[in-house]
Amino acid sequence: MPRTLRNGRLVTYALVAVFGFLVLDQAAAQSNTNRAEDQSASWAEVQDILNHRCVVCHSCYDAPCQLKLTSPNGLLRGASKQAVYHTERLTDAQPTRLGIDAKTVPEWRALGFFSVLPSSDQNDEDGSLMERHLELGRQEPLDANALLPQELGLALDRQLACPTPREFDAYSASNPKAGMPYAAAPLTEDEYQVLITWAQIGALVPPIAPELSDEVQAQIASWEAFLNSPDHRYQLMSRYIYEHLFLARLHFPGTSPRQFFQLVRSTTPPGSEIEVIATRRPFDDPGASPFYYRIQPFDETIVHKDHLVYAFGPERMARYQQLFLEPDWLVTALPAYGEDEGGNPFSTFAEIPARSRYQFLLDDALFFVRSFIRGPVCHGETAVDVIEDRFWVSFLDPDADLSVTDPRFLADGAAFLELPVGALDGRVLGDLQGLSHENQVKYLEFRQTRYRESTAHKTGFGYDAIWDGGGTNPQALITVFRHFDNASAMTGFHGGIPETAWVIDFPVFERIYYDLVAGYDVFGRVEHQLSTRLYMDELRMESEDTFLFFMPPDIRQAMHDTWYQGTLAELHTYWHRRYVDPSFPTGITFDTDTPKQEFLYELLDRGNGLWAITDPINRCDDPACSDDDQTGLRALANQTGEWVRFFPDASLLLIVTEDGSTDLYSVLHDKAHFNVAFLFNEEDRRDPQADVLSILPGVVGSYPNFFFRVRQDQMDSFVTSAIAVRSQEDWMKFVATFGLRRTSPDFWQTSDQVMALFLANNPVQAGVLDLNRYKDPRPDGNPDNN
Structure with a gap:
């Protein structure tokens, strides 16, 4: 912005918080009423630019400098020098959850946040931080289609400067290329002028109050009455529901596809303004005063990486009645709150029938598996390096699960099922991991003994021991993809036959949820974070072992050994007391010499249309599949080769068809490993020669690493050029021909x-994709990190 315009702006504006939105101070507003009204009318345009150019990086807990731009309250809160993700933190951090841990600007300032908007409480005569970051990007734009300057780091763990207004001059002098949008193509002139003008006249945001239809208000009232019944059975049920849905985006079917709500605990009863009770975790004590379960509108921009949709209508309430209230059970006394109770949901909710709790999880298995992924952990390799890059998940049928069918199983085994949420109580990591490992060993011994005494040990598990969704629920089969430091999940079996598969029973399902979601504190210190990861290691192996029970006994050990290759991995399994039981028979008669493939295909065949049996791009033995593949992508999918390792973890391919429309595909790099048994040095356990690509229609994942844009008549060239890549130089030529760099003039247009396309194809589930992990391929780059 020219200096004359900057000096001429009205610096007397101040921002204060009133009902969660921004207003001008009274004196400035009085003298500029007409201008303010004009600017109010343009807020929708400002918000649209923020959503498409800023929220793509500034959302969730991994927003740079904690500057979360998904709502006006995030703008008002500002930025902080304190990072949420800190792998060496020795003490618990103060939580800084937007809308929970502070409500007013002074409260946020007391927690170390500083303003990025025009403010009277800091020296911003040269413009607010937002303006100055935008100006810097305008003054020093990046060259079109060029590699980023080396000083513009993209690593998620890079040291962030987060300059305050007083520090900005020195920061900009040292980092002239670090303007906004950071490390990307510039804003258009119109976008820039809209944001600058809006900031200059006070960054006004009009009152924002979601409009709720009479139907929605009636549903909210009905649900709040249902969840707050004084009956003890209702109270325990409601606590169970809340602890499992506190992250959910509740959606009332039949209403607006973009309107969502949250279930919270409030000090105020239904019919009054909600006052959220701020606790670290959903099972923490809400206090001695009465509290109420309330449903509040979700009024932020919808970001895909934390968008967990859960249908919440009359049919759901009827299902809860059927699951929780129709069975005959009593509450002798409501359980206490606190860390010890939260660390063991099997004892906390022992009065609720296990079948009801397990079926509650199974009904929405995809939602809960996604919650393991889209919960508070939206940053960090160690959060997901406990899993393979792609594996298939099924669930033990409730009638085959002793924890459901034997009333004494959980009562006798609950002592061994405590989770490591106690990492906040002052104990050291060694004690915590030793305790959880010791309990896990005891539980495995207990479980093995009980199953040996059961009918299942005489007959073995047959196909009927795998939950089939009741013939109506497609969530009975799930594919999980890992994309290096994040993951995604979808119903059905996708890609080629995976190296590993899981069978999850009720004790595993519940423990994964309380380990990774309900019991995980993103602000906790290193002991808590590592113990969470190490405990998940145990649960992965337990799920793999249950899968092995379905395989022929004589091949189980050999199959297990292929998952844990290497001397250290063998020692790891020995220390964990992993014992592949050859005495447990299988109830399946296999007809082929590939029992894993035969078993998984049979699970698909039982779906009766719930999911696709074949995967025409990645897995199809029918020659007609090649004829049906109009894109030619089948030549790239599920194939090994030197070229595969150059592809990023998750890319989006846009194919422009002859009629001018665009087809969208996800190209996923399934990285092979000799084992996933350890926290560190993953590169030493990689087996890149076994890497393959899985290619699926639509958007898979929340963090695209790269865009490829190809005309339909170029697809043959795209495929042959990809397969021909043998070096980083070849890859750079391929990217230059078919890819879009962060500095491409078409980068933002393609992102839009x-x-x-995402929103049109899935209006309820879609959300803004995160571009923090978008790559900048370099001639000297590592093929595994393109």
Whole structure:
């Protein structure tokens, strides 16, 4: 912005918080009423630019400098020098959850946040931080289609400067290329002028109050009455529901596809303004005063990486009645709150029938598996390096699960099922991991003894021991993809036959949820974070072992050994007391010499249309599949080769068809490993020669690493050029021909098109994709990190 315009702006504006939105101070507003009204009318335009150019990086807990731009309250809160993700933190951090841990600007300032908007409480005569970051990007734009300057780091763990207004001059002098949008193509002139003008006249945001239809208000009232019944059975049921849905985006079917709500605990009863009770975790004590379960509108921009949709209508309430209230059970006394109770949901909710609790999880298995992924952990390799890059998940049928069918199983085994949420109580990591490992060993011994005494040990598990969704629920089969430091999940079996598969029973399902979601504190210190990861290691192995029970006994050990290759991995399994039981028979008669494939295909065949049996791009033995593949992508999918390792973890491919429309595909790099048994040095356990690509229609994942844009008549060239890549130099030529760099003039237009296609194809589930992990391929780059 020219200096004359900057000096001429009204610096007397101040921002204060009133009902969660921004207003001008009274004196400035009085003298500029007409201008303010004009600017109010343009807020929708400002918000649209923020959503498409800023929220793509500034959302969730991994927003740079904690500057979360998904709502006006995030703008008002500002930025902080304190990072949420800190792998060496020795003490618990103060939580800084937007809308929970502080409500007013002074409260946020007391927690170390500083303003990025025009403010009277800091020296911003040269413009607010937002303006100055935008100006810097305008003054020093990046060259179109060029590699980023080396000083512009993209690593998620890079040291962030987060300059305050007083520090900005020195920061900009040292980092002239670090303007906004950071490390990306510049804003258009119109976008820039809209944001700058809006900031200059006070960054006004009009009152924002979601409009709720009479139907929605009636549903909210009905649900709040249901969840707050004084009956003890209702109270325990409601606590169970809340602890499992506190992250959910509740959606009332039949209403607006973009309107969502949250279930919270409030000090105020239904019919009054909600006052959220701020606790670290959902099972923490809400206090001695009465509290109420309330449903509040979700009024932030919808970001895909934390968008967990859960249908919440009359049919759901009827299902809860059927699951929780129709069975005959009594509450002798409501359980206490606190860390010890939260660390063991099997004792906390022992009065609720296990079948009801397990079926509650199974009904929405995809939602809960996604919650393991889209919960508070939206940053960090160690959060997901406990899993393979792609594996298939099924669930033990409730009638085959002793924890459901034997009333004494959980009563006798609950002592061994305590989770490591106690990492906040002052104990050291060694004690915590030793305790959880010791309990896990005891539980495995207990479980093995009980199953040996059961009918299942005489007959073995047959196909009927795998939950089939009741013939109506497609969530009975799930594919999980890992994308290096994040993951995604979808119903059905996708890609080629995976190296590993899981069978999850009720004790595993519940423990994964309380380990990774309900019991995980993103602000906790290193002991808590590592113990969470190490305990998940145990649960992965337990799920793999249950899968092995379905395989022929004589091949189980050999199959297990392929998952844990290497001397250290063998020692790891020995220390964990992993014992592949050859005495447990299988109830399946296999007809082929590939029992894993035969078993998994049979699970698909039982679906009766719930999910696709074949995967025409990645897995199809029918020659007709090649004829049906109009894109030619089948030549790239599920194939090994030197070229595969150059592809990023998750790319989006846009194919422009002859009629001018665009087809969208996800190209996922399934990285092979000799084992996933350890926290560190993953590169030493990689087996890149076994890497393959899985290619699926639509958007898979929340963090695209790269965009490829190809005309339909170029697809043959795209495929042959990809297969011909043998070096980083070849890869750079491929990227230059078919890819879009962060500095491409078409970068933002393509990002907008992807979002439009995503929203059109799935208006309820779609959300803004995160571009923090978008790559900058370099001639000297590591093929594994392109």
